[in-house]
Amino acid sequence: MKICLINPNTTAAMTQKAASAARAVVSDDTQVIASNPAMGPESIEGFYDEVFSVPGLIEEIKKNSDADAYVLACFDDTGLDAARCCTERPVVAIGEAAYHLASMIGAKFGVVTTLSRSVAALEHNLIKYGLMARCSGVRASDVPVLELESITADGASNPAYDKICAEIEAAIKIDKAESIVLGCAGMADLPERLSREFSVPVVDGVAAAARMAESLAALGLTTSKIGAYAAPGAKQYSGIMRPFQP
Amino acid sequence: MKICLINPNTTAAMTQKAASAARAVVSDDTQVIASNPAMGPESIEGFYDEVFSVPGLIEEIKKNSDADAYVLACFDDTGLDAARCCTERPVVAIGEAAYHLASMIGAKFGVVTTLSRSVAALEHNLIKYGLMARCSGVRASDVPVLELESITADGASNPAYDKICAEIEAAIKIDKAESIVLGCAGMADLPERLSREFSVPVVDGVAAAARMAESLAALGLTTSKIGAYAAPGAKQYSGIMRPFQP
Amino acid sequence: MKICLINPNTTAAMTQKAASAARAVVSDDTQVIASNPAMGPESIEGFYDEVFSVPGLIEEIKKNSDADAYVLACFDDTGLDAARCCTERPVVAIGEAAYHLASMIGAKFGVVTTLSRSVAALEHNLIKYGLMARCSGVRASDVPVLELESITADGASNPAYDKICAEIEAAIKIDKAESIVLGCAGMADLPERLSREFSVPVVDGVAAAARMAESLAALGLTTSKIGAYAAPGAKQYSGIMRPFQP
């Protein structure tokens, strides 16, 4: 099986980090190819950046039309609805994947993201998915996306890491979160360390989405084409399809 | 006062129809300038088309940076959140304007739009705005946007018009709508005729948004810059601002 | 155009303050007439006071039957549903107007009102309108309505003003409000000063409602008479109206 992971921003280091996170969790016989648009924003922080990343994201889907499933590796789930219009193959975004899986391992999950300007976009998504009902709150750590790179694997003291930890602690103690969702693709290398530190499950959306996309493809499930995700320009179904003949 | 109306698709006839609808309702001393992107989709029908219209829409806002307020003339409210990041001036989209006003003239409003593939986008917006609580349902007439042009002012029999009427009737009788919102900028010339025909108020979003944008500007209300709509790249506020000094 | 503003309490000074706020924002050719009942409560603070103000409010609407639109200048939106039954002309209450406009300039708005006993009434309204989804919380300043008069324009230190500021600060920092709605007609002269002090948009309902009422009238929108707001004693429509003849 071939999964195409698309990072909708242009920072290749993030694309590689996400690809590694995905490859670490899929089955041996699943190939993960990863790409990002050549042009567009370096990171996606809020509504404005989303706009300029989506045309490139759609382009990448079209270029990789032989994939069995797609992963959109931006936690805002940027361009998800449009991407689903372009292909019958399953498309999974990393925010939704993380929320869905976190719903199955605790009563409530907390989300810790980067900048406060991104909070509203994540909340809109949670409401649209229905999963705000399971979320104890979305907290901003005020660590810009690109500053996440300063966190090193050796666990050295680091202000960006400390800010994230402070919000996780607040999510658990104040908001009563039972698990934590990390709200940025750039945090894909942190779940293990944070989970050990806080004794709660910590979900990274990239790994989650890779497994969900692989699962949908393995199950033979495709994107429905009779409504919201009809192909552009396709004949209108209007909810009417081939009459049922028992 | 100068209001800049932007039709995010490239069909100039729709831009002109919308501009006329706006000019008909604003104050005498309010000027309405109207534009549309030079490139992008001819009409916006569903999630895919939205993607390719928004970069052009943002461009038009920047080109018209001296406006006192902006109207986004696509009923999907395409690009609204991003547009609000680009300017402190008020930005009003025609879907939201219609829903807000319809909430003040009846217990429930019904929405009648073009194709069924657009229904999910409108429902997402209604949920995000909170106003699904006031909506009796979104109905698709299965009239494509560009076919709306076939409806003539003289009231001649017309299949597109009849399909719209059939859904309005269902909205009132079955869904218990007390007013009707027309779910496409291309229907901006129909409210009066339909209101007479059905004895209920019929709301066109273009006219509604023009008045709302004008009102926000007249009230001196601007878009908040401390959260979701912070300027791209601006220093992060994180909810902290100039300390209050009584 | 003639707008009739009705203050449902009997404090003439509040009526005049509200009339001034309305006149400051409507178009030059719009006349605002203002009145209040001769008998009833001096201020409306909670459910009990509402009861005794509404018959007088209805009386004022009937006396001013030639108005093009009505503004109800009590933040509890007292009597709004009944008022809409008495006239086909648009009726806008100041609470709803403020909430609707605040929804268009930020992701979440906070409400700061007078006494804590009024909070439940405002929350009921927000839920009924659907706009609780956009509200970060309703906070009471514990400043009684009539004490608001002690706040002077010169910005002199004042305990009532300080209490309001403290709640605004909490709304922004704790509740993550991006704009503030002032929850009492008696605060109609404060938005400009508070907006400057806190760098967020501050919405006064009186001005907001005046513009909304004027807009509905300019748009030719009337209150629907086929359901909740049917005229008292009118023949029952039951959702059946003149059959549609294509």
Next chain:
Amino acid sequence: MKICLINPNTTAAMTQKAASAARAVVSDDTQVIASNPAMGPESIEGFYDEVFSVPGLIEEIKKNSDADAYVLACFDDTGLDAARCCTERPVVAIGEAAYHLASMIGAKFGVVTTLSRSVAALEHNLIKYGLMARCSGVRASDVPVLELESITADGASNPAYDKICAEIEAAIKIDKAESIVLGCAGMADLPERLSREFSVPVVDGVAAAARMAESLAALGLTTSKIGAYAAPGAKQYSGIMRPFQP
């Protein structure tokens, strides 16, 4: 124990019918006194009528200040919030009582009321109480309140009765209601006959409220005075009370 039942309209026959329904279900040693205002609307059908009935209703509560609990016998729950401000004794309205009890005998209850103009008022109440989550729908039978009197006990064929039955049938078959709430005090004599006819439990609000009011009084539960239902003019509690001393 003494329960004071107040019919907020001026039709004495309805007051007597409601008193009988209440007396039939309370304990032997509970006395039900019943009254209605001398002036005001003959029946309460929609928002307008509510306004003019509430001042008289409040008056009746004050006249009967020695009651142990109060029942408000109008299905719109007219004046309920204001009534709770006037007394520490429990006040139960017939709509809420019926909804609460119906929630305990089936997964979903349907409501069948009189005129369609009353539907919005009942829906607002259901949303405010939270119990819309348990309601399969509110249906109007288009039988005006005073026409209910034409239904005779002997089960003779009667158009008003037939209309009510048609809506009950639709509530069960289409809306999947498992029990029925009769949405008007004037239907207080119908539950037994309708329950037999449809094999589902049928709830009359008057009897329900009489038992609920009696229960609250027997349990020593009073109306909270620290928030929404504080006595008019009482010193503001602001959520602060006698400090807890362990």
Next chain:
Amino acid sequence: MKICLINPNTTAAMTQKAASAARAVVSDDTQVIASNPAMGPESIEGFYDEVFSVPGLIEEIKKNSDADAYVLACFDDTGLDAARCCTERPVVAIGEAAYHLASMIGAKFGVVTTLSRSVAALEHNLIKYGLMARCSGVRASDVPVLELESITADGASNPAYDKICAEIEAAIKIDKAESIVLGCAGMADLPERLSREFSVPVVDGVAAAARMAESLAALGLTTSKIGAYAAPGAKQYSGIMRPFQP
């Protein structure tokens, strides 16, 4: 009338305490019989314990098939849906009874329960009943059920009691609760003392459920058998019943 109260855990002292609380509030001619399963958990603290208590609870209902109504005396409302399938007689659980009555004496009620692991179960119930809309929050005191026995009637200082008081205080001051629901059958002897201490109504579910069960029986209301609570193995109704014959 005979009411059968079932404590689904095996601690006979709790059964007796609950029976006393019920007997103290029902009418003189109502008999309360009380029982608990012979086998199963000693106390019910969270989802796991629920499982092993419900088969015994169902057994007790069958043994007491001549009762007029049933009270389930565990605050998780354990086994409520299944119990309703076993009998046509009304079945009331103590959690739901407390929530319903608390909704009629204040704008919002707070719940104070035992261990934090029980919070999710109570929240699920509140959402299912619709009454989360009226709840200011569920707080855990971290007092295990069986430790409640250490609280003596004489008001002697006691750590368990103090922990409960601390959460009540927080519910009132922070969450803005206007009344308090005690979230455990083992707290059935505390309402009077706590209500005096905090000047708010305090609701015990056992007493509440006893009165509600008695009321449903007195009103002749039974559990609907056409849907969710159909008898096991009964012919399927599918929403179709004896055709209505006017």
Next chain:
Amino acid sequence: MKICLINPNTTAAMTQKAASAARAVVSDDTQVIASNPAMGPESIEGFYDEVFSVPGLIEEIKKNSDADAYVLACFDDTGLDAARCCTERPVVAIGEAAYHLASMIGAKFGVVTTLSRSVAALEHNLIKYGLMARCSGVRASDVPVLELESITADGASNPAYDKICAEIEAAIKIDKAESIVLGCAGMADLPERLSREFSVPVVDGVAAAARMAESLAALGLTTSKIGAYAAPGAKQYSGIMRPFQP
């Protein structure tokens, strides 16, 4: 990896059908072991049957304590919360798995289940999960669980199959479902045939849950033990854990 699939009813044929469905979709190196309790109901149709199946289900989990993840193969998601208390390993129920995956392939999914008495249980789950927001409705086909066995693979005409098709058609045409979830483990062999027949994706919960359980285990995600799913009798965490040391 070893996944333990538990069918909580005692019908071994259903256990085998479910095991086959699971084995068909997991990775080659994943072993699926399947079991069912020796005693308890033959099928689970509604709340009553659930009670008697859960103790046996818990027993099976304990017997298979070396599994890496668990699948609960009853569409009511019977015993899910309790099962999560017994193990740190992930536990996935087939209802939730189907709903979560269906949310990622269309705007709305419809559920078609067996008997109408099961509808309320499924709706409660959907509300608890938050995913009612994505569900177009739950429809009962009135085919009892054990009658599903009459449907043969060769597509011969069959009344049970026809009833299911009729409800799928209604879900698509009336409720606007874009995908279909089959609401019973006994339908695990139908998705392919139905998907072909209706041109929409059709989700079987057993296959979905097998992949989700495998994914959670592969991702190293465990059930959170700090709140709702704490081990029975474990020391109370109360939201307090090892203090964070940066």
